[in-house]
Amino acid sequence: MALGFNRLGLPPLTDDWQRLQRGVRWLSRLGVTVTSYGVYGLGSFLLWYVIYPLTSPWMPPENRPAHARHLSFLAFNFFVRFLEFIGYWRYRVIGADQLRQPGRVIVANHPSFLDIVLLFSLVDNAVCVVKPSLAKVPLVSAPIRHCRHIAAETPQQLIADAVAALQSGASLILFPQGTRTPPDLPISFQRSAARIALEAEAPLIPVFFHYQPLLLSKGQWWYNLPDKTPEVLAVVDEALNPECVSGLRLSIASRRLTLMMEARLSDLEKCHGFSGK
Amino acid sequence: MKNKQEIFETLRQLFQEMFEIDPGQVEMETTFQTLDIDSIDAVDLMVRLHEITGKRIAPEDFKNIRTVGNVVEVIERLLNS
Numbered sequence: 001m002a003l004g005f006n007r008l009g010l011p012p013l014t015d016d017w018q019r020l021q022r023g024v025r026w027l028s029r030l031g032v033t034v035t036s037y038g039v040y041g042l043g044s045f046l047l048w049y050v051i052y053p054l055t056s057p058w059m060p061p062e063n064r065p066a067h068a069r070h071l072s073f074l075a076f077n078f079f080v081r082f083l084e085f086i087g088y089w090r091y092r093v094i095g096a097d098q099l100r101q102p103g104r105v106i107v108a109n110h111p112s113f114l115d116i117v118l119l120f121s122l123v124d125n126a127v128c129v130v131k132p133s134l135a136k137v138p139l140v141s142a143p144i145r146h147c148r149h150i151a152a153e154t155p156q157q158l159i160a161d162a163v164a165a166l167q168s169g170a171s172l173i174l175f176p177q178g179t180r181t182p183p184d185l186p187i188s189f190q191r192s193a194a195r196i197a198l199e200a201e202a203p204l205i206p207v208f209f210h211y212q213p214l215l216l217s218k219g220q221w222w223y224n225l226p227d228k229t230p231e232v233l234a235v236v237d238e239a240l241n242p243e244c245v246s247g248l249r250l251s252i253a254s255r256r257l258t259l260m261m262e263a264r265l266s267d268l269e270k271c272h273g274f275s276g277k
Numbered sequence: 278m279k280n281k282q283e284i285f286e287t288l289r290q291l292f293q294e295m296f297e298i299d300p301g302q303v304e305m306e307t308t309f310q311t312l313d314i315d316s317i318d319a320v321d322l323m324v325r326l327h328e329i330t331g332k333r334i335a336p337e338d339f340k341n342i343r344t345v346g347n348v349v350e351v352i353e354r355l356l357n358s
Contacts, residue, residue: 155316191315252295
């Protein structure tokens with residue numbers, strides 16, 4: 001088309017053509033993004049204000065948190081497939097089997113807000129740690145309360161609650177970087193994850209996330225739309241058993257175990273991460 | 278363990294024993310952050326100091342601790358009270 005205009009002696013329109021194409025891509029991306037948020041909001045509302053209130057009263061109170069987590073697992077399982085279907089992302093998971101065993105401490109790097117979405121779709125009976133302030137947000141507070149996600153004010157309380165959750169058979173999802181972290185920074189973990197695994201004698205499962213291009217990272221908002229469909233890769237590593245540092249003092253064992261986890265994640269990054277946009 | 282210097286030496290030993298921190302790195306003005314001692318470690322240290330001195334460190338005292346020197350001051354005050 002640009003060539004045709006050129007024959008008429010008009011200035012080349014290649015730039016405008018590319019700009020138009022980019023505009024169309026941006027609009028379709030906006031449509032897909034708005035749809036995904038809408039479905040998420042509507043789905044959360046249906047799940048926690050209609051389905052759960054209908055299903056939970058029939059079971060004994062002690063079984064309700066696991067039931068709520070199972071419903072959440074099914075809902076996220078649908079949601080990640082739906083996101084793929086409408087072209088919000090393309091995702092691939094390597095080694096998902098490792099995440100199906102109960103009572104595991106899942107430790108992942110945290111480049112994007114979407115990490116937890118994918119993990120919730122892979123781990124049945126999953127408990128995660130949330131900021132205490134989130135427990136007051138309307139649509140988010142219901143699942144936090146029903147699934148008994150951990151909203152601890154102090155590290156000591158967090159460890160105690162996490163150990164209790166693991167001993168009840170739930171798996172725990174942790175982002176030991178503490179917050180969403182740019183993927184180009186060296187992996188550095190807080191030690192509470194190791195401490196929890198040691199105290200609960202639960203195996204650690206490292207998970208590495210990679211986004212191409214990155215979206216919903218720290219400082220990226222929902223309207224910062226990527227120019228192409230993001231490809232998401234989640235690599236689940238072999239379990240790391242805290243027994244390998246048994247016999248050491250807890251404070252030293254958690255240091256060793258943290259170093260091992262950091263090394264595992266750095267290795268995964270070397271194998272599966274690639275730089276560039 | 279009565280004066281500041283003795284308390285400081287005990288702390289240096291404890292840091293090595295509990296957190297594998299080289300005593301050469303530890304000075305009075307060194308912060309916990311520089312030594313990579315987190316809040317969980319700090320609680321472990323408080324428990325250990327309680328075992329050694331037999332005195333309980335008030336939580337509000339512990340909250341204000343930033344440097345090795347701060348711990349030395351708190352312990353000295355406890356032992357001499």
